[in-house]
Amino acid sequence: MFNETVLKEIEEIKAKYPERRSALLPSLYIAQREFGWLSHEAMECVSKALNVPEAMVRGTASFYSMYKHKPVGRHVIQLCTNISCMILGAEKLVDFIGTRYEVQPGGTSPDNRFSLVIMECIGACGTAPAMLVNTDFHENLSEKRIEEILDKYK
Template sequence: MNTMSLSKESIEKLQELKDKFPDRRTAILPALHVVYDQFGYVGDEQLKEAAEVVELPYVELAENASFYTMFPKKPVGKYFIQVCTNLSCALLGADSLVDYLLEKLNVKLGEITPDGLFTVVTVECLGSCGSAPMMQVNDEYHENLTRERVDELLEEFRREGTKKGGPPS
């Protein structure tokens, strides 16, 4: 169960946030980022723990978490692939990029591959329209994608992800 708890490092970050701003509530969104950075998702248990550290009601963290779409509420694959399918990316084939990924990984949208490595979702514009099509994997942007490049990336992720310890989430 220890892996479900906030790390010492996260707790320190949260404590620092508590009195950093003119109003304590301003720490809420940064606190969600701390939780997300550690776990790769923002679940109720983690929010309860974080709420205690920043000394704010859990419900205030939860109402924010439910509003902001970039934080998954449940665990996702080690490599969380978010493909932009808004207009500029779609004009250069983003829909077929999604199909290609799903087929290659043999997974449905939003699900985790059996090896725990991948989740693919579609998202709205990520501000990378001039380098379409693109996808965000965890915290990184991958732009001007081609089939060849996607193949390379997936290969790389697989190699890294199956190493002991896995990638930084």
């Protein structure tokens, strides 16, 4: 269940819209923040807090790829493999991350430290290859740089 503070936060969001349903997306982000991902329980909580049917909550949540639909590690790496990044060796970086941190695309490392998501273009073609770690932006990647960067995320 959401605690009082979270419920209050959702109430504030609700107040911004004429319809409860409109508060779904921001409330789902809050649920994701609280539960780490959108579990059935998390979606039930949103459904109850907004009085929007559960199936509608899940239908909406499942449409968007930026919600997490399965448990993720402490840090989420989002690596681009579109054309510019690919030409500059992004696919090798996927393999590197895979062996060095034991995490495959779409998966989570056994120590729960990293999840790896292959992204479509993140608009950094001029400084490719590029990735996002959580909400931080990193570009001009190489195996060495990735190691340096990811060491900071424990």
